[in-house]
Amino acid sequence: MNAVKPMVLVTGGAGYIGSHTLIALAEANYDFIVYDNLCNSSKESLNRVEKIIGKSIKFQEGDIRDADCLERLFTTYNIDSVIHFAGLKAVGESVEKPIEYFDNNVNGTLVLLSVMKKYNCKQIVFSSSATVYGDPATTPIKEDFPLSATNPYGRSKLFIEEILRDVFVSDNEFKIVLLRYFNPVGSHSSGTIGEDPNGIPNNLMPFIAQTAVGKRECLSVFGGDYDTKDGTGVRDYIHVVDLALGHVKALDYFTSETSISPDETRVPFPKTNPLTVNLGTGNGYSVLDMLKAFERASEKKVAYKIVPRRAGDIAKCFADPSYAKKMLDWEAKKSIDEMCEDSWRWQENNPDGYQNPT
Numbered sequence: 001m002n003a004v005k006p007m008v009l010v011t012g013g014a015g016y017i018g019s020h021t022l023i024a025l026a027e028a029n030y031d032f033i034v035y036d037n038l039c040n041s042s043k044e045s046l047n048r049v050e051k052i053i054g055k056s057i058k059f060q061e062g063d064i065r066d067a068d069c070l071e072r073l074f075t076t077y078n079i080d081s082v083i084h085f086a087g088l089k090a091v092g093e094s095v096e097k098p099i100e101y102f103d104n105n106v107n108g109t110l111v112l113l114s115v116m117k118k119y120n121c122k123q124i125v126f127s128s129s130a131t132v133y134g135d136p137a138t139t140p141i142k143e144d145f146p147l148s149a150t151n152p153y154g155r156s157k158l159f160i161e162e163i164l165r166d167v168f169v170s171d172n173e174f175k176i177v178l179l180r181y182f183n184p185v186g187s188h189s190s191g192t193i194g195e196d197p198n199g200i201p202n203n204l205m206p207f208i209a210q211t212a213v214g215k216r217e218c219l220s221v222f223g224g225d226y227d228t229k230d231g232t233g234v235r236d237y238i239h240v241v242d243l244a245l246g247h248v249k250a251l252d253y254f255t256s257e258t259s260i261s262p263d264e265t266r267v268p269f270p271k272t273n274p275l276t277v278n279l280g281t282g283n284g285y286s287v288l289d290m291l292k293a294f295e296r297a298s299e300k301k302v303a304y305k306i307v308p309r310r311a312g313d314i315a316k317c318f319a320d321p322s323y324a325k326k327m328l329d330w331e332a333k334k335s336i337d338e339m340c341e342d343s344w345r346w347q348e349n350n351p352d353g354y355q356n357p358t
């Protein structure tokens, strides 16, 4: 057995947010191993991260529902914390395949947690989502707003949050951070890694990018009659590199001796546990704001038409990010222009995503 120094297990680390987080971990001198079944990603993303960070990445292909495979990792490496990205994330698909979604996301997390507990690994950062706020009564959204879900994907996030809260109640040696992401967009500034959705993108930013590069004809803007400044839906878009740094801050929170008080001074333990924070910018931008910003960044015209609202969409969703600043000393720094410029660099250099590596 080759026991090495303590490290972070990154489930789903070959995916969009995971691959960007690996760079942030490497820059912060965290050692890590990636565990991914590659059901929605490609090994090529890891090859490219290796080029960016200038060192090789430990990778094990496997499913989070495969306890034996996970156990082999825990016996080989001294894993002291987990960042848990692995999961299925397509809202529409989750409505068609709820059993697969609950099995993958909820059951997968339970298997992971039981292996973690068996090997006495009790620190986990979980990828939750702003979707757990359902249709909020007001904005900006604070962490103590009521929780609800309108589709199986959102419910899987809500269930996992509840499970993690119960795990802490049962064993308060667990240290748990629930990160509720708003709308991650953008790419690493190298333009070599980015979001690579299968088929027709469901999300706004990859759809705009593929329209700008000529892969799609026209963006359908879902609804022009919302109660927003221009009638189109408003969201809190956050650069994936800022989001990635939030995960490093969450790991730092596990190990720091003190936490940060509301007036920014350091206070002694106990810290809040589980810690639940929004990762957003606090700014709401409309679909048309994003479209115009992308046109500026790409110097391309993006054709669009207003079509009826998409079922299940809400008018406005943006974070109050002040708790993340207070508890993790984290805040988003990048503007929507940088989000669009970086997305465009990735899209222009990789029109087929990771499929045809150059």
Ligand code: NAD
Pocket (backbone or CB within 6 Å): 011, 012, 013, 014, 015, 016, 017, 018, 035, 036, 037, 038, 039, 040, 041, 042, 062, 063, 064, 065, 084, 085, 086, 087, 088, 089, 104, 108, 127, 128, 129, 130, 181, 182, 183, 184
């Ligand atoms: P992604 O699909 O690019 O990455 C998820 C990774 O998990 C993929 O590499 C996939 O192959 C892997 N995976 C899925 N099921 C697995 C399993 N059973 N075993 C092992 N690996 C598995 O998605 P992403 O955008 O990087 O999202 C990462 C996490 O953040 C997900 O949990 C997602 O639900 C959550 N999240 C994403 C967004 C977003 O808009 N991208 C917003 C909020 C929350």
Ligand code: UDP
Pocket (backbone or CB within 6 Å): 183, 202, 203, 204, 205, 207, 219, 220, 221, 222, 223, 232, 233, 234, 235, 287, 310, 313
């Ligand atoms: N949207 C759109 N056309 C698209 C995809 C999305 O008009 O092809 C809108 C959508 O209605 C919402 C915003 O863009 O107002 C962000 O949608 P996305 O699916 O990216 O994120 P989410 O709805 O999960 O916040």
